Amino acid sequence: MSLGRLLLTGAAGALGRQLRPRLRPRCSLLRVSDVAPMEAAQSGEEVVPAALEDRAAMLSLLEGIDAVVHLGGVSIEKAFDVVLQGNIVGVYNLYEAARKHGVKRIVFASSNHVTGYYRQDEVIDANAPVRPDGYYGVSKAFGENLSRFYFDRYGIETVCLRIGSSFPEPMDRRMLSTWLSYDDLERLVVASLTAPVAGHTIVYGMSDNKSTWWDNTPARHLGYRPQDSSEPFRAAKEAAQPRLDLNDPAAIYQGGSFVHKGPFED
Amino acid sequence: MSLGRLLLTGAAGALGRQLRPRLRPRCSLLRVSDVAPMEAAQSGEEVVPAALEDRAAMLSLLEGIDAVVHLGGVSIEKAFDVVLQGNIVGVYNLYEAARKHGVKRIVFASSNHVTGYYRQDEVIDANAPVRPDGYYGVSKAFGENLSRFYFDRYGIETVCLRIGSSFPEPMDRRMLSTWLSYDDLERLVVASLTAPVAGHTIVYGMSDNKSTWWDNTPARHLGYRPQDSSEPFRAAKEAAQPRLDLNDPAAIYQGGSFVHKGPFED
Amino acid sequence: MSLGRLLLTGAAGALGRQLRPRLRPRCSLLRVSDVAPMEAAQSGEEVVPAALEDRAAMLSLLEGIDAVVHLGGVSIEKAFDVVLQGNIVGVYNLYEAARKHGVKRIVFASSNHVTGYYRQDEVIDANAPVRPDGYYGVSKAFGENLSRFYFDRYGIETVCLRIGSSFPEPMDRRMLSTWLSYDDLERLVVASLTAPVAGHTIVYGMSDNKSTWWDNTPARHLGYRPQDSSEPFRAAKEAAQPRLDLNDPAAIYQGGSFVHKGPFED
Amino acid sequence: MSLGRLLLTGAAGALGRQLRPRLRPRCSLLRVSDVAPMEAAQSGEEVVPAALEDRAAMLSLLEGIDAVVHLGGVSIEKAFDVVLQGNIVGVYNLYEAARKHGVKRIVFASSNHVTGYYRQDEVIDANAPVRPDGYYGVSKAFGENLSRFYFDRYGIETVCLRIGSSFPEPMDRRMLSTWLSYDDLERLVVASLTAPVAGHTIVYGMSDNKSTWWDNTPARHLGYRPQDSSEPFRAAKEAAQPRLDLNDPAAIYQGGSFVHKGPFED
Amino acid sequence: MSLGRLLLTGAAGALGRQLRPRLRPRCSLLRVSDVAPMEAAQSGEEVVPAALEDRAAMLSLLEGIDAVVHLGGVSIEKAFDVVLQGNIVGVYNLYEAARKHGVKRIVFASSNHVTGYYRQDEVIDANAPVRPDGYYGVSKAFGENLSRFYFDRYGIETVCLRIGSSFPEPMDRRMLSTWLSYDDLERLVVASLTAPVAGHTIVYGMSDNKSTWWDNTPARHLGYRPQDSSEPFRAAKEAAQPRLDLNDPAAIYQGGSFVHKGPFED
Amino acid sequence: MSLGRLLLTGAAGALGRQLRPRLRPRCSLLRVSDVAPMEAAQSGEEVVPAALEDRAAMLSLLEGIDAVVHLGGVSIEKAFDVVLQGNIVGVYNLYEAARKHGVKRIVFASSNHVTGYYRQDEVIDANAPVRPDGYYGVSKAFGENLSRFYFDRYGIETVCLRIGSSFPEPMDRRMLSTWLSYDDLERLVVASLTAPVAGHTIVYGMSDNKSTWWDNTPARHLGYRPQDSSEPFRAAKEAAQPRLDLNDPAAIYQGGSFVHKGPFED
Secondary structure (H helix, E strand, C coil): CCCCEEEEEECCHHHHHHHHHHHHHCCCEEEEECCCCCCCCCCCCCEECCCCHHHHHHHHHHCCEEEEECCCCCCCCHHHHHHHHHHHHHHHEEEEEHHHHHCCEEEEEEEHHHHCCCCCCCCCCCCCCCCCHHHHHHHHHHHHHHHHHHHHHHCCCCEEEEEEEEECCCCHHHHHHHHHHHHHHHHHHHHHHHHHCCEEEEECCCCCCCCCEECCHHHHCCCCCCCCHHHHHHHHHHHHHHCCCCCCCCHCCCCCCHHHHCEEEE | CCCCEEEECCCHHHHHHHHHHHHHCCCCEEEECCCCCCCCCCCCCECCCCCCCCCHHHHHHHCCEEEEEEEECEEECCCHHHHHHHHHHHHHHHHHHHHHHHHEEEEEEEEEHHCCCCCCCEECCCCCCCCCCHHHHHHHHHHHHHHHHHHHHHHEEEEEHHHHHHCCCCCCCCHHHHHHHHHHHHHHHHHHHCCCCCEEEEEEEEECCCCCCEHHHHHHCCCCCCCCCCHHHHHHHHHHCCCCCCCCHHHHHHHHHHHCCCCCCC | CCCCCEEECCCCHHHHHHHHHHHHHCCEEEEEEECCCCCCCCCCCCCCCCCCCCCCHHHCCCCCCCCCCCCCCCCCCCHHHHHHHHHHHHHHHHHHHHHHCCEEEEEEEEEHHHCCEEEECCCEEECCCCCCHHHHHHHHHHHHHHHHHHHHHHEEEEEEEEEEEECCCCCHHHHHHHECCHHHHHHHHHHHCCCCCCEEEEEEEEECCCCCCCCCCCHHCCCCCCCCCCHHHHHHHHCCCCCCCCCCCHHEEECHHHCCCCCCCC | CCCCCCEECCCHHHHHHHHHHHHHHHHCCEEECCCCCCCCCCCCEEEEECCCHHHHHHHCCCCCCCCCEEECCCCCCCHHHHHHHCCCCCCCCHHHHHHHHHCCCEEEEEEEEHHHHCCCCEECCCCCCCCCCCHHHHHHHHHHHHHHHHHHHHHHHHEEEEECCCCCCCHHHHHHEECCCCCHHHHHHHHHHCCCCCCCEEEEECCCCCCCCCEEHHHHHCCCCCCCHHHHHHHHHHHHHHCCCCCHHHHHHHHHHHEEEEEECC | CCEEEEEEEECCHHHHHHHHHHHHCCCCEEEEECCCCCCCCCCCCCEECCCCHHHHHHHHCCCCCEEEEECCCCCCCCCCHHHHHHHHHHHHHHHHHHHHCCCCCEEEEEEEHHHHECCCCCCEEECCCCCCHHHHHHHHHHHHHHHHHHHHHCCCCEEEEECCCCCCCCHHHHHHHHCCCCCHHHHHHHHHHHHHCCCCEEEECCCCCCCCCEECCHHHHCCCCCCCCCCHHHHHHHHHHCEECCCECCEEEEHHHHCCCCCCCC | CCEEEEEECCCCCCHHHHHHHHHHHHHCCEEECCCCCCCCCCCEEEEECCCCCCHHHHHHCCCCCEEEEEEECCCCCCCCHHHHHHHHHHHHHHHHHHHHHHHCCEEEEEEHHHHHHCEEECCEEHHHHHHHHCCHHHHHHHHHHHHHHHHHHCCCCCEEEECCCCCCCCHHHHHHEEEEEEEHHHHHHHHHHHCCCCCEEEEECCCCCCCCCCCCCHHHCCCCCCCCCCCHHEEEEEEHHHCCCCHHHHHHHHHHHHHHHCCCCC
């Protein structure tokens, strides 16, 4: 099933570089965008540099597009003003452009840091009240809420992916619970793009890890079934961190080290 | 474990013809019934034509029976008067006959159309308030409620199967989520008949499809574990319906095209 | 605020006779109907005998009507065939007539017997799965479900009143919990007719009794606030029934003596 | 119980002008602020003009303050860029200033428009997922989430008041459900300031109206008990709007006319 | 309605001394018991000293009794061995004696300390998992659980009163939320004894205080309606404790100073 | 990942004898204890006889220990005084010893009998209110509650294992739902000891049986994934018990035959 004319933002980032070649063969056109340098366009691709905070550039960027995978913006905890431009102004620009061009579906890379202040011994689902662990988490919650509004008002569908930790492999014990393999990331994005009815759905982006803090039951309609697991990495990760300091909030809360970031100097 | 003396109604229908040979070897006696012509009785079988709305015939039909698989009645959306006879009067006749003869357990073919007005981007379980999508769905809700009463009052156990779409294979994109293979249907019926304690249980009848709208957690005690999946049919079904019209209620609601049936002329 | 052209069914029954004079001054026209003899029409009234099971008569009955208060049908536990005609066929006839005439809102007298098999030491709300205590309760659940369908499909709004015990005063200890005074009944019906948005709402019909089994939080949008209480009757009722036999299901279950009615001979 | 050194922002607005004289006698110092002209300082007051988006001004504004009542910012639906400055940048500036000065509690004027896309026949509580009805609602959700973060990270307590409609009297039928009298507003603010433990609490700001869409059970610990009601205004408001057009989203959704605001031209 | 032959344990304690004269006129016989000295028997009373941990004495104590109000045992945090005898062994002895003598209902003085580790900005109901704040709270949870077993197995009904703070008046700010006046205590005990069906019910014992941490909705069937309030004492209590130290667990948790008791030396 | 210096109580029992050789190679030291005779110490082991009710012995027993697997105590329904010593006094002694020695984590063998009075057609999770089926179940609930207190007060983490039926194979039809293989028991204990953050967690101990009454979603963070199933034993068990008597509480309730144990003579 062709994904049609697809826009991938944040194409120069780690996940963007993974998804670009995986999505390309599924699209009639893959337009990729970022502010950082990107690889040259291959057949079936358009490479369009654009800053999320540049409203006019964003409006142009979405012209003729059927659907968007929005990875762009700030992806780690940073000073508020930085997060503000990329993840608040930028997301507004994206949705307004989508509205004006009649784009019907957006896959929005949200983050587990929207709920980073839940404990690691709690299992929550996407209906739990948000508890962001920093400006980044707050900004991702903003994007989830703005997209909810664009669905309720304008019918633009969004799947919000609260991505755990998407890396080649888990990097520490926390990621045994939060890891999302690149293959499962691809599965999740494709399921989100191809589900017949997406409405406004929030789903946690994780592989089939043995231990997990999130229950994706409310998003089963998407048809996402992870096939990878952090388990093969467990022994090595446990050996590297045999004991955690449970007086350290980073060891207790789901957000991990994000709960220590900041405050930032103005 | 023998199913004892079992009555199968609706034996001439598509699902009845599937279940009849599958159940026969598990029973000491399999009595099959329908108003439509049925195959001749094989060894261990009795073929007893009977109309559900014929109270006396139904009373005779249940004589000497241990358990019932009730597939009989109207199985699609029809004018109210038709549904009334088969699915309301008929179900009453069945339960009264069961009460008089001391039948202990009934597996009742209910339908996902009992909750057909939930959206396809919602995941519900059997405790969600009903939202039927037509007279058929309303009549199946009636059967669920009547059987609840017969359990609370008389101790007759019922498992209500809210069957999704039981066909040789999924016929469209919607059925990727709702498909129940014939083998899984058999597993579900057998689990319902053999669970030591059934009480009054409602379970959705679906295979292990990747995408689903229903959560069967409250019915795990039955021991039903589907082994088939709609996944092998996905590519073909998506290719045949690459885009759905989300302005069409049939594309949005779980009930699919049932939400367009009627109104019927008197 | 005028209630416009209002139809009151069951006008010859106990509650109908109470509501008729109370509703009359609020309407531009009050059409009253029953199969039993009714008082002659007063100014602003039309008296139209009609049987609920007479489809043509019902179609005529709803002509030119803005809203309906449907008290008609069987209001106690009876043999199934009786309940079937009044409360199943009759309700279908009513809603079909409403649909054909464009009636926008119906206040439907349901019953606490829809959930009569909950225990008297349980507090439930309208989202709890139904547990009817007889054919009457099952038939009222049918009406609730059919009206849900007519709302989801055709936008006809219904407020289902799960009436407790509406009498001049509580008649036994059970009614200390279930009593609905006539004045509160009027308040509830008027609130249901005048709420700007009713959607499909289920509310328990009870006064502000000290003890209660039902939580009307989900229906607070209606603006119903009872002003009467069973409390003044408590001492007398407790004196008359100082000890209940807790081995008697009628003493334990919310449905009271209804749990003993039947089985009925055909 | 003295409220200590209190800052009131948005002091020139309609609610600010109401609260200023009511709070003054309860404080050791009342500092009032706005960008619009304010009345001259009376005894016990300081008048400090400041723009929310001016970070340095905000930092000065909170110096020596014990608690804040934050009414400042945009209070109706406006173009995104306007909302962004007042309600996103401005709230960030406020909380950073509070953190730097060790302010311990903030009462934050949020809005019912955070959940404006729920229907008027639904009753929700503060744990329901947000469904904002515009940029204003999205911005208020941002403030709620940011304040949650400042509580989880820095222990700054916030009570978020999802104010319904605070006017001298209800202005239309919708406000029969959403009205918050000025006296009840004062009660709510005082309760929020004086509750021994506020943590991070969200409460709907409404009087004791007969009809309501919100359940404040989760915030009962605050000790807010409204004493006014929209009921005396009901007859006049119903007479003025006897029938609503239920095809109009403004009549159906809790957000009322806000669901029609925008889109705004850049 | 006579309470019949009633046993009151803990009759020498503060609450026992309050309830004794209030219950006496309602009983055909009031037997009072304690290990501490009690007032001499008045007409209609029997005074029977007995230690809860003395099994034989307890068996005698319940002879000929219809119902029990069990206030006896340890009512504050103490060393485990003390709590063990009074509240664990003692409660077992009581229920075994009740079982042997066919006593049908027990009102058991449990405590809010069963859930003392919830925060003061949380509102819970009796279905929330227990979080006791000490041995006393753990022992009261034991009593609740043991009584649940005696109901499920033997049909002995129990109402567990999770009493807040029952004193002549609130003694500090915490008790503004937890206060139970003596009159309301009496109302609660009488409601618990006279409810037709009590089953096994847990209810928080509090007056109609403005601020509260507990939601008694699940126990509304009892018919308990408090008529007193801590509000008249608010100003004085707030003046006495204008600021609490939110770094002190006793200020944050519902259990108050109980969270500081112990550890106890053996 | 080494389990460090581990104490295993109840080492002479059936489960203790299974776990001892399985845990030994994972520990730097395995101290085993019981009142019954145990096998001689092997390399890496210490064998320390101790009675749970002997406070001093328990204090010595936990010296130098990092974590405990507490299987000791009474493991079947017995007279109250027996259960009291082993499972109430004994658990208190254990936790006090752990507190004094700074032990950080305890795996506590609780039991499904804590919730044995739920029906076999109900599926519950660990947040459901307890419904113990005897003194044994009540005592295990005591242990769960005491450990909750030691976590909330002292930060000692506990994983409560509500073990189903851990035997070499299922012994009857009930155990098809409750069986926990020895290998899965080991997996569960190891997951509980090695989860980075355990907090206070309750998990049902069962294999991946087709039919189940328990939902472990709230404990997914532990990373326990059973790999065995009762399914291979189903045919034999069903053949041995083709029909159960549903008038027998032991056939209906989850606790099985425990609901028949007792009353015990003093």
